[in-house]
Amino acid sequence: MTQADSWSDREFSYGKADFDAARSLLYQLTGIRLADSKDSMVYSRLARRVRALKLTGFTQYLGYLNQHPAEEELFINALTTNLTSFFREPHHFDVLKEYLITHPQTRTIWCAASSTGEEPYSIAMVVAETFGRFDGPVKIIASDIDSQVLQKAQAGIYQLDRIKTLSAERCKQFFFKGKGAQAGLVKVVPELQKMIDFRQLNLLKPQWSVKGPIDVIFCRNVMIYFDRPTQLQILARMVQLLPADGLYIAGHSENFGHASHLVKPAGRTTYYPNLAAR
Structure with missing residues (x-):
């Protein structure tokens, strides 16, 4: 069966022009570029x-999207x-724990792709364990473009x-x-939740609600x-946003060898800011 045939069998009429228009709009709004192979996912x-x-x-x-700006958020979420x-x-x-030990002056960590919260809560656990208490000196900011996953993250129920x-x-x-009706679920303890400030943020927007200095940035697989x-x-x-000894943590599939004017390797998919870029 050809791609055109598979499109014609669907509930709604959907062709290449629709796919191209949708991914063009997504790129315009978020900077995310979808590959040709994502046509079925978009549908x-x-x-x-x-x-x-x-x-x-x-x-x-x-057409509805063009006339109703509020739909853009749901479009992006989808x-x-x-x-x-x-x-x-x-x-x-492990790198974060070592950094906190060697940089006791650390005050702010930014998780730039919070998703449903597992990553920022993992960061918070490490911070709590390192300082031996929940009310330590470190503030954790967790952001995501998707408002729906942020709601799940804030709820902390898994x-x-x-x-x-x-x-x-x-x-x-x-x-x-x-227990009872909640059997099979777990909830993050409130002391851990209080360590995190969840915010909706689009990395492509000219203004960010996150201000420097940020000591550690987790921006993994984004x-x-x-x-x-x-x-x-x-x-x-x-x-x-990073100080001279700040730390940028990337994802396993990301490499910034092409950005040596901005960052220098600090270890496995971790980077220091390149001061020459300042």
């Missing part, structure tokens, strides 16, 4: 919005991908199997286990969704 996720709004198809939906877990890429949290890789000690210290000019633009802005 399945936006079809829910077409259905919810009782529209006839994608052409009408794209097309952004949020894959995360507690202590994902665990070596980064399926029990989401914490199965954590030690028994961490599970006991940082989570309440649900840049892969941007083209190189956008990567460099965002990285340059982030580096300006």
